[in-house]
Amino acid sequence: MPGPPAVINLTEDSDASELDADDFDDVPLETSEAPDALDDVEVDAHPYAMYYTNAAEPESVQDSGMQIVLEQEQAPNTPKKRGVQWTSQDRKNRVLVHQISVLSLLAAARMRNQWCNDIELRDTLQDMVPEHLVQKLFAIHPRREPERRERVRMFEGFVHDLVQWWASRFRLTDVSAAAWRQPSQELLCGKHLPPETWVDGWITESPAARMKRQRQVRKSKSRGAMEIAIFPPGAAAATPTYLRLLPPPDAHSLQRTVAAAKKMAGCRETSAILFCAMCRALGVPARLVVSLQPPPASIGAAKSQGTRKPALAQRSEEVTTSDEDDFEPLVRLRGSRALELERAQGAKPYYIEPVDTRTPPTVWVELFSKPYQHWITVDPVRALVRPTGNKHMEPLATNRQNKLMYVVGFEEDGYARDVTARYTRVLNSKVVQQRPEAPGRTKGHGVQEWWPSVVRALHRPQKLDRDAAEDAELQDNAAREPMPSSVGSFKNHPVYILDKFLRRDQVIHPPNRVGTFQGMPVYLRANLVHLQSARQWYNEGRTIKEGEHALKWVKTRGYTLYNKRVEEQAMTEHGQVPTEGLYAYTQTTLYTPPPVQDGKVPKNAFGNVDLYVPSMLPAGGVHIAHTAAAKVCRSLGVAYADAVVGFEFRKFRSIPRMLGVVVPSEHAASVWKAIGHAAEQEKRAELQKRQARALKGWKHLLTALTVARHIEEQYRAPQQAAPSEKKRVLNEAQAERQLRDDVPALKPMCASPLVPPPSPPPSPPREKSIVSLDELMAKEDARPSKRRIVVRRSTPEVRPARKSTRRAAANARGNIRYMDD
DNA sequence: CTGCTATATGCTTCTTTGCGAGGC
DNA sequence: CGCCTCGCTTTGAAGCATATAGCA
Numbered sequence: 077m078p079g080p081p082a083v084i085n086l087t088e089d090s091d092a093s094e095l096d097a098d099d100f101d102d103v104p105l106e107t108s109e110a111p112d113a114l115d116d117v118e119v120d121a122h123p124y125a126m127y128y129t130n131a132a133e134p135e136s137v138q139d140s141g142m143q144i145v146l147e148q149e150q151a152p153n154t155p156k157k158r159g160v161q162w163t164s165q166d167r168k169n170r171v172l173v174h175q176i177s178v179l180s181l182l183a184a185a186r187m188r189n190q191w192c193n194d195i196e197l198r199d200t201l202q203d204m205v206p207e208h209l210v211q212k213l214f215a216i217h218p219r220r221e222p223e224r225r226e227r228v229r230m231f232e233g234f235v236h237d238l239v240q241w242w243a244s245r246f247r248l249t250d251v252s253a254a255a256w257r258q259p260s261q262e263l264l265c266g267k268h269l270p271p272e273t274w275v276d277g278w279i280t281e282s283p284a285a286r287m288k289r290q291r292q293v294r295k296s297k298s299r300g301a302m303e304i305a306i307f308p309p310g311a312a313a314a315t316p317t318y319l320r321l322l323p324p325p326d327a328h329s330l331q332r333t334v335a336a337a338k339k340m341a342g343c344r345e346t347s348a349i350l351f352c353a354m355c356r357a358l359g360v361p362a363r364l365v366v367s368l369q370p371p372p373a374s375i376g377a378a379k380s381q382g383t384r385k386p387a388l389a390q391r392s393e394e395v396t397t398s399d400e401d402d403f404e405p406l407v408r409l410r411g412s413r414a415l416e417l418e419r420a421q422g423a424k425p426y427y428i429e430p431v432d433t434r435t436p437p438t439v440w441v442e443l444f445s446k447p448y449q450h451w452i453t454v455d456p457v458r459a460l461v462r463p464t465g466n467k468h469m470e471p472l473a474t475n476r477q478n479k480l481m482y483v484v485g486f487e488e489d490g491y492a493r494d495v496t497a498r499y500t501r502v503l504n505s506k507v508v509q510q511r512p513e514a515p516g517r518t519k520g521h522g523v524q525e526w527w528p529s530v531v532r533a534l535h536r537p538q539k540l541d542r543d544a545a546e547d548a549e550l551q552d553n554a555a556r557e558p559m560p561s562s563v564g565s566f567k568n569h570p571v572y573i574l575d576k577f578l579r580r581d582q583v584i585h586p587p588n589r590v591g592t593f594q595g596m597p598v599y600l601r602a603n604l605v606h607l608q609s610a611r612q613w614y615n616e617g618r619t620i621k622e623g624e625h626a627l628k629w630v631k632t633r634g635y636t637l638y639n640k641r642v643e644e645q646a647m648t649e650h651g652q653v654p655t656e657g658l659y660a661y662t663q664t665t666l667y668t669p670p671p672v673q674d675g676k677v678p679k680n681a682f683g684n685v686d687l688y689v690p691s692m693l694p695a696g697g698v699h700i701a702h703t704a705a706a707k708v709c710r711s712l713g714v715a716y717a718d719a720v721v722g723f724e725f726r727k728f729r730s731i732p733r734m735l736g737v738v739v740p741s742e743h744a745a746s747v748w749k750a751i752g753h754a755a756e757q758e759k760r761a762e763l764q765k766r767q768a769r770a771l772k773g774w775k776h777l778l779t780a781l782t783v784a785r786h787i788e789e790q791y792r793a794p795q796q797a798a799p800s801e802k803k804r805v806l807n808e809a810q811a812e813r814q815l816r817d818d819v820p821a822l823k824p825m826c827a828s829p830l831v832p833p834p835s836p837p838p839s840p841p842r843e844k845s846i847v848s849l850d851e852l853m854a855k856e857d858a859r860p861s862k863r864r865i866v867v868r869r870s871t872p873e874v875r876p877a878r879k880s881t882r883r884a885a886a887n888a889r890g891n892i893r894y895m896d897d
Numbered sequence: 898c899t900g901c902t903a904t905a906t907g908c909t910t911c912t913t914t915g916c917g918a919g920g921c
Numbered sequence: 922c923g924c925c926t927c928g929c930t931t932t933g934a935a936g937c938a939t940a941t942a943g944c945a
Contacts, residue, residue, distance in 0.1 A: 162939090164908075375939085562901060579936075615913065635912030637931070682914050723913045727931055730913045 162375050166309040170264070170375055171512045175526060177259075177370035178482060182492075182534070185366040185439075188349050189486035191330045192364060198357035200337045201350060204245075205358065209238055213358060216447065227447035235443055235452060236461050242351055243459035247341040248433060253277075254326035254343035255431045256438045257477040258369045263317055266308035274426040278304070278319040286318045309375075344431070344457050348439040351456035356488055361444035363451065363485035365495065367469070369438055369478065373512040429477070433457060436471045438478055442485050442495070444542070451485075451546065453498070466553075469499040473506075481510050482527070484534065492534040493543065497550040504557055508570045559591055559598065566593065573601045581607045581658060583627045607658035617689035618664040626657025637728050672696035672740045677717040684718040685738045698744035700751070701736040704758075708750045714743045 191197060212234045221227050259276045262269055269275065271282035281289070286303070293300040305316035327333040327346045336342040337350050348364070355362035437458070442451040453462045453469065460468050471478035483496040500507050511527050536543060560566050566574045574596050578584070584599040591598040607628055610620050632654045634640045646654040669685070670678040671694050677685060678694060686692055693699055699719055709716040716737040724731045739747055 167938095564901065611913070631935095633911065633934070635933080636914090638915090639912080640933080680914095684914085688913095720914075725912060727929095728912085728933080729915070729930075732914045 162309055167375055169309075170371070171373050173264075174370050174373035174512055178368055178527075178530070181256075181366070181368045181370060182484065182530070185364065185368075185484065186486055186490065186492070188333075189352075189364045189492075190490065191333050192349060192353035192356055192362075193488060194330055194334070194353070197330070197334050197337055197350075197353050200334060201354035202357040204340070205238075205354065206241065209234065209241060210358070212237065213360070224447055228445065231445045231447050232452070232461065232463075235445075235454060238355075239351075239454055239456055239459045239461055242347075242354070242456050245340050246347050246350070246456070247339075248344060248347065248457070249341050250325050250343040251433060252428045252431045254324075254345065255477070256345050256366075256369060257431065258479055259371050260429075261371065263306045263319075264309070264371060266310060268308075269317060272426070274322075274428050275319060277324060278321050279426070281318040281320050283315070283318060286320070289320070344433055344437055345439040347457050348437065348441055348455075351454070352441045355441065355443055361446075361488065363442040363444075363487050363493075365440050365442050365453075365483060365485040367436075367438045367478070367480055367499070368482040368484065370481070372479070372510065374510075431477060435475060436469045436478060440469065449542065449545065450549075451495075451498075464498065466499050466501055470501065479510070481507060489536075491536040493536075493546070494531045494534070495546075495550065497554045501557065503554050504570045505560055505565055509568055559593065563594065566598070569601065571601055572598050573604060574598060578604075580630055581628075583607055583658075583660075585627060585660065605660045607660055609656050609658055611656075613659060613664045614667065614686075615688050617667050617691045618661075619667045620659050621663055621665050624659060624663040626659055627663075628658045629655045630658060632656045635725075635728065636730050640728075666691060669694040675740045675742070676715045677738050677740065679717045682720075682732075684720050684732070684734070687719040687721050687738065694738065696741055697738045698741045699736060699738050700744065700747055702748075702751050703736065704751055704754055705737040705739075705747060708747055708754050709737055709739060709743075711754075712743075712747065712750055714739055714747060 212230075215221065216227050216230045216234065218224075218227070221230065263275065269280045271280050271285060273280045281303075290300060302321040304319050304321075306319065307316045308314045326343050327336040327349075333346065333349065336346050337353070342350070352362045352364045437455055441454045441456060443454055444450075445452050448463075450463060453464065454460065455468065458468075462468055469483075470480055480496070480500050482494070483499050484492050485495045486492045496507060497503050539547070557571075559572060560569055563574070563576075566572055567577050572590070573584070574593065575584075576596065583605050584603050585605045586603060587597075587599065588603060589597040590600055605627070608616075613619065632639075632643055634643045643654050646652075669692055672678070673696075677697055680686060685694065685697075687699060690699075701719070706716065706718060716739045718734050719736050719738050720732045721735045722733040724733055
């Protein structure tokens with residue numbers, strides 16, 4: 077998880093994302109507003125160092141109890157080859173995590189950009205600027221210096237001096253712990269980290285330690301720490317790694333940012349944020365530029381990164397020489413008090429991979445030079461001022477902590493602009509391809525790409541002149557990127573494409589060649605056209621225009637048994653592979669079905685109406701989307717046609733999915749009415765049927781009892797035989813009830829409310845055991861006439877209705893009381 | 898060692914209108 | 922007789938992403 081988004085505030089950004097809500101089903105998410113409670117903490121003394129021990133957590137550490145559990149579906153065991161077997165769900169998760177990270181980072185950056193407008197912060201910073209610099213700035217005015225070229229030079233000189241002054245004054249602290257950089261890949265790649273390891277501002281916990289902490293939290297009734305459980309990728313069930321969030325080390329609130337300004341000390345990112353605020357205070361249009369560092373969207377990228385990283389497991393002094401990137405000694409994030417605590421508990425220091433402040437940053441500033449009418453790139457940490465930035469802000473490909481993927485500049489008014497093109501020379505060949513939904517992954521026409529939609533939400537709705545000029549500049553920058561130098565890199569290239577990478581349903585139209593590579597013509601991806609067969613277009617409610625010729629002929633791909641047979645037959649008869657023509661969208665037109673004429677709905681060859689999309693409804697017709705519609709139409713004598721709304725595929729056979737009928741519009745109302753009527757009647761009939769079944773059951777039972785009594789009367793043996801006889805009869809009765817087990821719960825005909833069955837009802841106290849059926853029936857006769865019949869399956873008592881005219885039924889599952897009417 | 902290419906492998910997508918027996 | 926339900930039918934190929942080996 078990336079460090080910065082201590083607070084997530086998604087507004088427009090969340091609208092821009094095309095994340096399916098379903099994807100979040102498994103993520104129980106509870107958030108609450110997180111007030112800034114650490115504001116009074118000193119910036120200098122590693123404000124969170126004291127929390128780095130397992131000592132009791134101050135209540136202010138975490139305000140929201142948030143739990144994110146990305147669970148994976150249990151899949152059947154697949155034989156493990158080596159390493160982790162990635163499932164398709166893992167891949168989807170990676171993209172999702174990437175996208176959520178990007179949005180979160182944007183939100184975090186936007187919030188910091190807002191802080192730059194804070195009056196107190198601006199005043200604090202403005203007061204610090206030396207007088208001679210302020211004078212230098214004021215001197216740049218058309219009235220004082222009419223020569224524009226001179227003003228351009230003066231502005232650059234001013235910015236240069238300002239940056240020099242800033243870099244010499246601002247003290248860098250907390251650099252590594254607070255760095256905005258690539259999150260570590262170990263966990264995402266399924267590597268197990270030992271407990272008490274620092275991971276991007278989180279700390280790993282052993283299950284036991286977690287339980288213990290949670291017990292303490294419960295006892296003290298305080299809010300728990302924010303924690304997540306990360307499951308390793310792969311199909312096999314595994315134990316997650318538990319992470320607890322540490323307090324953010326950087327100036328994560330406005331108050332702390334102001335404090336950092338007063339101290340003129342903080343991390344690299346804080347330096348850039350404060351510099352931006354200062355420039356705005358001086359009246360110079362300034363952008364806060366952020367190179368977002370989300371985890372990679374593809375597994376391959378993450379894997380190669382993750383495996384090459386030095387083992388974070390070793391966390392002590394010896395790690396300092398583990399990597400060539402390590403220029404700084406081990407960062408010990410300890411205050412003196414924390415160190416004491418640590419010594420007392422025998423804890424080890426956390427290892428945090430260092431950051432080299434000489435490498436390109438992930439946060440910097442752009443200043444708008446009014447005389448030059450261009451944005452100037454400024455890195456206040458390395459004291460760099462450059463009219464163009466790509467050489468100095470692009471990290472090396474080998475840099476694992478900083479990957480240039482999205483660079484966004486936030487302006488004073490809160491709008492942002494995608495300025496990635498300014499800072500990379502490999503925008504199309506590398507950068508774009510790292511984003512999800514790169515050209516190779518999207519398909520078809522009209523597919524919304526994710527990042528462009530995010531950018532649209534960030535950009536100013538109406539372009540300023542300088543925005544338009546910048547767009548041209550950035551486009552020019554991108555256009556200067558050279559053509560790929562290998563066949564492979566043409567694949568999925570966002571600008572160019574070779575014939576050989578065209579898919580079955582793609583064609584270049586118009587086929588304007590823009591170059592040649594190894595003898596192959598090179599085309600622009602912009603001219604790529606997605607094609608579909610006539611049938612496919614028909615399924616979307618479109619037909620091929622008159623006189624259009626197919627742009628491409630391809631081998632048919634019969635899927636159903638029928639079509640396969642047809643293909644085979646064609647093969648044997650003509651000796652050539654059957655082909656079908658493919659057409660572009662522009663060659664099609666909306667399909668208009670023949671209209672309803674003389675009250676008749678025109679049918680197709682199958683005797684129904686194709687209604688795959690609403691536009692395929694014949695003129696003068698109405699779709700009655702009700703399953704009972706056909707029956708009603710038949711009885712009413714209304715001409716109708718079944719509506720086919722789609723297909724289902726089972727066992728290589730396509731089955732039309734029917735839903736309702738199409739009728740002439742003049743009959744629609746009457747058909748709907750009849751449907752309502754029929755439904756009511758059906759309901760009544762159903763009820764009657766159930767009652768008839770219940771009555772039959774009762775009749776059966778009573779007959780059985782009568783017969784039993786007759787038999788008993790005729791063949792009764794002297795006294796002793798009676799009990800066993802009674803038992804037999806009762807068993808019979810019970811079997812009878814079991815036969816009726818499927819009788820559904822009967823709703824009363826009248827409107828009396830159905831009382832839910834009290835469960836389980838106490839058995840009614842029995843006065844004394846019944847010895848014979850005679851006794852039983854005599855008892856029944858003796859009872860006062862009751863309007864309520866209770867049948868309890870659990871009791872071997874049988875209390876049939878005395879009069880056969882009484883309608884009665886019982887739910888064989890027992891204990892449902894039926895109110896007779 | 899890195900980057901490129903070819904090959905192997907495993908997963909995903911594409912597809913687009915039955916029939917007859919028997920019961921009610 | 923008409924309508925409904927049930928059971929049987931069959932079980933691919935292309936395309937794509939990724940992993941891996943080999944080569945320059």
